[in-house]
Amino acid sequence: xxxxPPFTLADLDQPPAPAPVVTAVEPxxxxxxxxxxxxxxxxxxxxxxxxxxxxxxxxxxxxxxxxVCSRTGPHVVLPPIVGSIASLNTFWAMVGASxxxxxxxxxxxxxxxxxxxxxxxxxxxxxxxxxxxxxVQTKDGPAQFCDAALFTVSxxxxxxxHSKMSGSTVMATLRKVYxxxxxGARYADKEKRRPVKAxxxxxxxxxxxxxxxxxxxxxxxxxxxxxRWLWMPTDDPGAATWSERAAEFHMPAPVGGLWGRYPNLASxxxxxxxxxxxxxxxxxxxxxxxxxxxxxxEAVVANRRARLAAGLLAQADDLSGHALLTRLKVAxxxxxxxxxxxxxxxxxxxxxxxxxxxxxxxxxxCAAALADSARRANVARAVQAVERDEIAANHTEQRVAAALxxxxxxxxxWIGRKDLRCSLRSPDRAHFDAAIERLVGAxxxxxxxxxxDSQGRRVDGARYRAxxxxxx
Numbered sequence: 001x002x003x004x005p006p007f008t009l010a011d012l013d014q015p016p017a018p019a020p021v022v023t024a025v026e027p028x029x030x031x032x033x034x035x036x037x038x039x040x041x042x043x044x045x046x047x048x049x050x051x052x053x054x055x056x057x058x059x060x061x062x063x064x065x066x067x068v069c070s071r072t073g074p075h076v077v078l079p080p081i082v083g084s085i086a087s088l089n090t091f092w093a094m095v096g097a098s099x100x101x102x103x104x105x106x107x108x109x110x111x112x113x114x115x116x117x118x119x120x121x122x123x124x125x126x127x128x129x130x131x132x133x134x135x136v137q138t139k140d141g142p143a144q145f146c147d148a149a150l151f152t153v154s155x156x157x158x159x160x161x162h163s164k165m166s167g168s169t170v171m172a173t174l175r176k177v178y179x180x181x182x183x184g185a186r187y188a189d190k191e192k193r194r195p196v197k198a199x200x201x202x203x204x205x206x207x208x209x210x211x212x213x214x215x216x217x218x219x220x221x222x223x224x225x226x227x228r229w230l231w232m233p234t235d236d237p238g239a240a241t242w243s244e245r246a247a248e249f250h251m252p253a254p255v256g257g258l259w260g261r262y263p264n265l266a267s268x269x270x271x272x273x274x275x276x277x278x279x280x281x282x283x284x285x286x287x288x289x290x291x292x293x294x295x296x297x298e299a300v301v302a303n304r305r306a307r308l309a310a311g312l313l314a315q316a317d318d319l320s321g322h323a324l325l326t327r328l329k330v331a332x333x334x335x336x337x338x339x340x341x342x343x344x345x346x347x348x349x350x351x352x353x354x355x356x357x358x359x360x361x362x363x364x365x366c367a368a369a370l371a372d373s374a375r376r377a378n379v380a381r382a383v384q385a386v387e388r389d390e391i392a393a394n395h396t397e398q399r400v401a402a403a404l405x406x407x408x409x410x411x412x413x414w415i416g417r418k419d420l421r422c423s424l425r426s427p428d429r430a431h432f433d434a435a436i437e438r439l440v441g442a443x444x445x446x447x448x449x450x451x452x453d454s455q456g457r458r459v460d461g462a463r464y465r466a467x468x469x470x471x472x
Contacts, residue, residue, distance in 0.1 A: 033354055036351060036354045037057070039347070039351060040338055042337055042338055043061070043351075045112070046060055046061050046064055046109075046112065047060075047061075049108060049112050050105065050108060050236075051236070051239060053104070053108045054239075055104045055105040055108050055234070055236075056096075056105050056232070056233060056234045056235055056236045057236060057238075058232045058233050058234075058236075058358055059094045059096075059102065059105035059106070059232045059233065059234045060105045060108050060109050060112070061109075061232070061355075062092040062094060062105075062109075062206070062230060062232035063092070063094075063105055063106040063108070063109025063110070063206060064109040064112060064113065064337065065090070065092075065330065065333040065334070065337060066090060066092045066106075066109070066150065066204040066205070066206050067109055067110060067113055067150065067204070068113075068333050068336055068337045069088055069089065069090050069202065069204040069329075069333055070119050070148050070149065070150040070202060070203070070204040070267070071119060071148065071266060071267055072088060072148075072202060072265055072266070072267060072333075072336055073147065073148065073202060073265060073266055073267040073268070073285055074087070074147055074148065074180070074199055074200055074201050074202040074267065074284075075199075075284060075285040075286065075287050075288055076088060076265055076288045076290065076336075076342060077180075077199060077287065077288070077289055077290065078289070078290055078292070078325075078328055078329070078332060079289045079290065079291075079292060081292065081297055081300050081301065082300060082301075082304045082325075085199065085287075085289065086179070086180070086325060086328070086329075087178070087179055087180025087199060087202075088202070088329050088332055088333065089177055089178055089179075089180055089202065089203045089204065089329075090178075090204050090205075090230060090326070090329050090330075090333070091174070091178060091204075091205040091207070091228055091229045091230065092204070092205065092206045092207070092229070092230050092232060093156075093207050093209045093214075093217065093229045093230065093231045093232065093362075094106065094206060094207065094208050094209065094232055094234055095209045095210075095211060095214070095231050095232065095233055095234060095362050095365065095366060096208075096209075096210070096211075096233065096234030096235060097210060097211075098210060102208035102209075102234050103154065103208065105234060106152075106206055118268070118269030118270050118271075119148050119149065119150060119267060119269040119270065120133070120146065120149050120150070120269070120270045121149070121150045121151075121152060122149055122150075122151055122152070123151070123152055123153065123154070123158075124151050124152070124153050124158075124159060124162070124170065124174075124205065124207075125162060125170075126162060126165075126168065126169070126170055127168070127169030127170045127172065127173035127174075128169070128185075128194065130151070130170070130173050130174075130177065130183065130203075131173070131183045131184045131185075131194035131195075131196060132194045133146060133149050133151075134146045134147065134149070134183070134194075134196045134200075134201045135184065135194040135195060135196050136194075136276060137193065137194070138276065138279075140279070142184075142193055142194060142195050143276065143279075143281040144196065144197075144200065144201075144281050144282045145270065145271040145275070145276045145280075145281060145282065146201075146268075146269065146270040146271065146282065147200065147201055147202060147267050147268050147269070147282045147284075148201065148202035148203070148267030148268070148269055148270075149201075149202070149203055149270070150203075150204050150205075150206070151203060151204070151205040151206070152205070152206050152207070153205070153206070153207035153208065154208055155208050155210075155213075156207055156208065156209045156210070156213055156214065156216050156217065157213055157216075159207065159216055160213075160215075160216040163216065169185075171220060171225060174205070174225070174228075175224060175225065175228065177203050177205075178228040178322075180198055180199045180201070181198050182195070182196060182197055182198040183195070183196040183201070184196055200282075200284060202267050209231075209366065211365055211366045211368075211369035211370075212369045212370065212372075212373050214366035214367075214369070214370060215370055217229060217366075218363075218366060218367055218370060224322065226363065227322035227323060227326070228322055228326065229359075229363075230326060230330065230355070230356075230359045231358075231359045231360075231362035231363040231366065232358065232359065232362060233358070233362045233365075262340035264285070264288070265288065265336065265340060265342065268282055268283075288342050289342075290332050290335075290342045290343060290344060291342065291343040291344065292328065292343075292344045293343075293344055293345055293346050293348075293349055295346055295349055296327075296328060296331065296344055296349045299324060300324050300325075300328065303324050323356065326356070327349075327352045327353070327355075327356050328344065328352075330352040330355050330356065331344045331348040331349050331351070331352035332344055332348075334348050334351050334352060334355075335348045393431075396428070396431050397431050397434045397435050397438060398435075398438075399428075400424060400428045400431045400432065400434075400435035401435035401436070401438045401439050403423075403424060403428070404420065404423075404424070404432075404435055404436060404439060404445075404464075405439055405444055405445070405466070407420065407423050408420070408445060408464060408465055408466040409466045411465065411466075413465060414448065414463040414464065414465045415463060415464055415465065416450070416461065416462075416463045417461045417462050417463065417464070418461070420432075420436075420464055436464065440464075443467060444466065444467055445464050445465070445466060445467060446464065446465050446466075446467055447462050447463070447464050448462065448463055448464075449461075449462055450462060450463050
């Protein structure tokens with residue numbers, strides 16, 4: 001397979017080549033969708049560079065769109081189709097085993113875009129830490145010194161650790177970040193206040209997730225966390241059929257950086273410490289509402305009407321509650337990555353369906369891995385319980401057998417079953433049969449069938465004595 005020619009922003013001045021028609025999403029085989037990757041030269045370049053660097057094309061695309069998101073200003077928003085305007089903030093889970101190339105795919109994405117700007121990258125810590133990414137406390141009060149950031153979580157266990165801390169707000173804060181809601185609590189101590197206005201900040205989050213460790217995200221379904229994430233696989237089954245490596249493939253640096261041609265869409269990034277000391281702060285740009293094609297708009301409206309009519313608890317376990325909003329975000333980012341278009345076309349909407357299908361299948365892999373881990377844990381607990389019960393029962397039988405042996409050794413002759421059993425404490429009598437069988441089997445006790453008891457009444461029973469006779 002030949003490698004697609006390098007894509008640069010200068011190509012946007014050339015007439016576009018005919019794009020393959022994106023077909024309906026198939027139930028399987030998402031690893032090498034040629035119709036998707038060849039629909040645009042930018043997408044072909046992503047797959048070519050990913051395979052040249054031996055990383056997953058889908059994880060690389062996720063990294064690219066996350067970076068594009070973080071470089072798009074918070075003033076660029078989705079229109080108010082349902083409720084108010086919607087943020088483009090996105091969360092990306094790079095799913096794979098340890099050493100599967102999660103960080104490598106993100107690094108390739110950054111290299112592919114030739115970033116040279118002031119947008120910072122931060123590791124996620126606490127909810128308050130996210131607030132302080134954008135706002136600092138000055139002598140004149142809170143001041144916003146940053147309007148965009150790329151957040152990372154190298155391993156999802158790190159986020160799990162922060163979320164389990166006493167009083168942690170990180171998961172709740174992330175849910176607010178997804179929708180672009182206002183951040184920052186109203187602390188009594190003014191020095192702790194870090195307010196950030198709604199839709200005045202941009203955030204993209206990339207997290208490394210091992211399927212069996214994904215409970216941090218999938219386990220918070222009631223809070224709506226899984227639906228807010230896009231799940232990209234870090235494997236590449238199609239690599240087995242990729243016959244040629246592009247040994248010298250590279251992405252030429254676009255003139256002026258990623259948004260050199262579209263300054264009206266770009267984020268400002270982070271001001272310097274000197275700027276903050278001089279009293280400067282981020283100045284919001286005029287709002288830009290992304291246009292949405294009729295097909296996408298109608299799908300969102302129809303879904304919303306169905307959910308409104310479904311009842312309060314009808315979709316309590318539904319993991320697709322935010323699916324169409326997330327798909328709108330993906331379509332918008334694909335449009336911005338393609339040619340800086342603040343408009344979702346029919347093709348953008350079709351391409352976003354493929355990305356969402358990949359995300360849904362990858363999330364299903366994580367859910368299956370968690371279910372398998374839960375089954376294994378249940379089996380292990382059951383085996384432990386059985387072993388514990390067997391040990392306890394064996395110990396009890398040994399103790400009851402010892403008591404019976406002592407009783408029989410003290411008696412000079414035979415003792416009937418009823419009398420011998422009644423010599424035990426009430427809780428131990430349930431273990432009489434097993435204990436006496438143990439003694440008979442060991443040759444310590446003799447047993448003889450009897451048809452009458454000590455008072456001459458007919459019975460179907462037995463009597464016992466210590467082997468060799470007992471002694472007082």
